[in-house]
Amino acid sequence: MKVKRGFQDFLKEVRKNWVLFLMLVPAIAYFIVFSYVTMPGAYVAFVNYNPNKGIFGSDFVGFKNFEFLIRNGDLVKITKNTLLYNGVFLLLSHMIQIVLAIMLSEIMNKIFKKISQSVILLPHFISYVVVGVFAYNFFNFDNGFINSLLVNLGMERISFYSTPGVWKYIIVFFYIWKTTGYGMIVYMAAITGISSEIYEACYIDGASRFQRIRYVTLPLLKPTFILLVLFGLGGILRGSFDLFYNLIGTNSLLYGQTDIIDTYVYRSLVGSFNFASSAAVGLYQSVFGLIFVMVINLIVRKVEPESALF
């Protein structure tokens, strides 16, 4: 009864405001086709996918696809890698962003400030493919920049592309390199938002600049920091696919320490057309990702209700 009335109200509203509804249709249609229609398609993780039979016509196999991934250890490995990388990314990048944002806001020379801010933001604008080119430029065995330096210094060449151990540092470096500018600007906006009266009071009380940063700026940045880190934690199962894929690509020598959920999903599909593994890992990521966001949102609502997502 109630549903029916609601639907009638809706129709009435559509008739009255049909132009507005019509203007919203393209966006809604887009999300229905590309997001909502694919959601039930996640069922593909539970079947033995046969392209001729389609997703819902293929044979149901239950959790077999997941069992396989757990038994061969892949799921544990990529989950661990994803969590570790994202954990390091989160902590390190926010620390660096905060330090740089504070330092930049302490700089009085306007030209220096503007140019350095632009330069630090520049990496955000280029594609990760170009980051892959940079890595090649630096690290390739025969003529990479680092190896030619090493040779000039009379040292042995390092075969980076067959040494798994070094890539975690390279990946973290390029992550910081590419994302710092973006985060730094968010923090600079937060610093600009700090009332100048507080700074005046500091001056009158005779605080040094260092004391002002330590006792005023940093504590006032804390809420922003906590919120950003919490939201970052919500996406901790989602990796920076672009970064990892363009640095590592299909170099299986390096997978042990560099394979994350997203690269695994992509490679299973594109490399070997293993729909079962790809879909199973993808669903695992979506479901646990959603749970993470829910939990984080609960926490945020406790800490600062106004910033909660929903």
Next chain:
Amino acid sequence: MGQGKKESIPATRIRMGKSNRMLSIICYVVVGLFAAVCLFPFALMITSSFMTEKEIVSEGYKLIPKEWTAAAYTYLLDNPKKLLDAYKTTILITVVGTVLGLVIMSMAGYVLNRKDFKYRGFFSFMIYFTTLFSGGLVPTYILYVRYLNLKDNIWAMILPGLVSAWSIFLMRNFMKSIPDELYESATMDGAGPFTIYLKIFMPLAIPSLATVGLFLALGYWNEWYNASLYIDTASKYPLQYYLQKMINQTSIEALTNAGHVIDAGMVPTQSVKMATAVLTTGPIILLYPFVQKYFVSGLTVGSVKG
């Protein structure tokens, strides 16, 4: 008022005690060094593209080559077909995607911004929910290839990034400052919802259109991912995918396979890789100073919740 306040914070200007000066120097040095690190890979890429193949092979990529040459660029300009095809694809998807995306998302942002639109809460959540859960790569892939028949179709690179919940909310929030009375009085004057969108909303929304348009254009210009999933024909590769394929090739034969006509003698393989990267990134770097401010303002809009 604000100006007067600014002048009355001399803490940073007048009181330059010893420790304050130290701090100031540290700030300049650290920020300067970090900026240099950000710039270095670009510099190395550019100078590497001007090196002779002989020097690269014998001594490796260097920041300051002994001998400068534009051989790599001459080579690319002599065999421009592949690069031009890629440019064409990239420009096409960037223009079509950005314009179409802006039209769809500005209309949605406008409707969701109107407080007299009764179902805006419902539709906002419907849009927002797509950021929380997705079917994943495999169902999406099957949808594109099997049901929409977009394998090797240029739309397979346009559609995936066309509409994003985040941009719709950015646009809507950007416009929160428009008072409802503006809509009401326009309606009184007999303007329909679409006229109000065109004549009132759009002109006021120009800054947010610029920001969202920049996000879109940047995404399309840097596109390689969907090309790698769906595009098979080499002449339809966008720039970044073309570049990625090229970098991953190690031998001259591979370069030939990618469609380059190889004459006898030395082909500047290694410098060509860098020159290609320079040519695909160049437009972004050139436009960067002009578009940066829209990007920064987009970042600082703040909350984008649904």
